[in-house]
Amino acid sequence: MLAVRPYVPADAGAWDAVVEQSRNGVLLHQRGYMDYHAHRFADRSLMVERHGEPVAVFPAHVLGKTVVSHGGLTYAGLISTQALRAESTLSLFESIGEIYRALGMDSVIYKAVPHVFHAYPADEDLYALHRLGARLKRRDISSIIALQESFCFTDGRRRAVNKARKAGLQVQASSDLAGFHALLSEVLCKHDAVPTHSLDELRLLQARFPRQILLYDARRGDELLAGAVVYDFGRGVHTQYLAASEEGRRVNALNLLLAELIELYASRHYFSLGISTEQEGKALNGGLITQKEYFGARGVVHDFYEWAL
Numbered sequence: 370m371l372a373v374r375p376y377v378p379a380d381a382g383a384w385d386a387v388v389e390q391s392r393n394g395v396l397l398h399q400r401g402y403m404d405y406h407a408h409r410f411a412d413r414s415l416m417v418e419r420h421g422e423p424v425a426v427f428p429a430h431v432l433g434k435t436v437v438s439h440g441g442l443t444y445a446g447l448i449s450t451q452a453l454r455a456e457s458t459l460s461l462f463e464s465i466g467e468i469y470r471a472l473g474m475d476s477v478i479y480k481a482v483p484h485v486f487h488a489y490p491a492d493e494d495l496y497a498l499h500r501l502g503a504r505l506k507r508r509d510i511s512s513i514i515a516l517q518e519s520f521c522f523t524d525g526r527r528r529a530v531n532k533a534r535k536a537g538l539q540v541q542a543s544s545d546l547a548g549f550h551a552l553l554s555e556v557l558c559k560h561d562a563v564p565t566h567s568l569d570e571l572r573l574l575q576a577r578f579p580r581q582i583l584l585y586d587a588r589r590g591d592e593l594l595a596g597a598v599v600y601d602f603g604r605g606v607h608t609q610y611l612a613a614s615e616e617g618r619r620v621n622a623l624n625l626l627l628a629e630l631i632e633l634y635a636s637r638h639y640f641s642l643g644i645s646t647e648q649e650g651k652a653l654n655g656g657l658i659t660q661k662e663y664f665g666a667r668g669v670v671h672d673f674y675e676w677a678l
Contacts, residue, residue: 512666520665594622605639
């Protein structure tokens with residue numbers, strides 16, 4: 370039998386062990402990542418145990434009478450080990466519903482982990498949601514390069530990369546988070562946006578995960594032209610932030626940076642370039658997704674479900 374109970378801070382070590390052993394958990398789901406902004410969310414995460422041993426976790430917070438899994442994460446949902454099977458997952462979701470109903474909640478917004486980020490098939494949660502009558506509420510589209518399959522850059526993208534190489538631009542691992550964050554902020558400001566993470570938050574996260582949160586940049590001499598913050602998920606990598614200056618765009622610095630990162634991580638399974646949708650998936654930034662497709666990336670959806678309790 371499975372037992373479900375609220376998460377408490379003393380569970381952090383056990384929680385992280387489940388994520389590390391799970392079929393579908395990544396860096397984002399470790400407590401050291403989730404809790405950097407814990408003050409912003411009313412955490413109502415759950416621990417799932419079998420005979421006292423943790424076998425799954427459910428990252429969640431509450432907003433009014435709604436449970437979200439999790440508002441501070443791109444995606445989460447049920448993070449499960451091999452111990453969970455289809456029938457046990459069905460009964461588990463019934464228990465999750467009972468717990469949140471007892472707290473006065475009336476719905477769950479479920480941000481499913483896209484299958485490309487699974488280390489092993491783990492879609493029992495989606496079947497359980499279907500059985501419970503959940504509806505698809507939102508769908509974003511992300512761009513992924515399947516590194517172990519045949520893919521290619523467009524001719525124009527190859528020419529741009531070669532041109533940048535001939536111009537003497539250099540790509541390197543970097544520690545200049547302040548310089549990159551300033552560049553990123555400048556780029557986003559033109560679109561009336563700001564980075565999700567402040568400079569201090571980014572520094573904190575990198576200090577907690579120095580081998581998994583990495584910065585690379587492209588320079589001409591000492592001039593910063595483009596940069597990328599990469600999250601290393603093990604099976605693959607995700608570009609959390611990308612930015613290039615006006616001069617960097619002119620000399621194709623970001624094209625070169627991405628080409629060299631794709632080569633650097635060529636032994637992995639996937640290279641994620643992130644979503645290109647806006648307005649909760651209702652609008653597609655065609656120019657942005659086309660730039661990603663020029664590198665050989667194709668679409669994977671990020672699905673949000675609404676489960677009425």
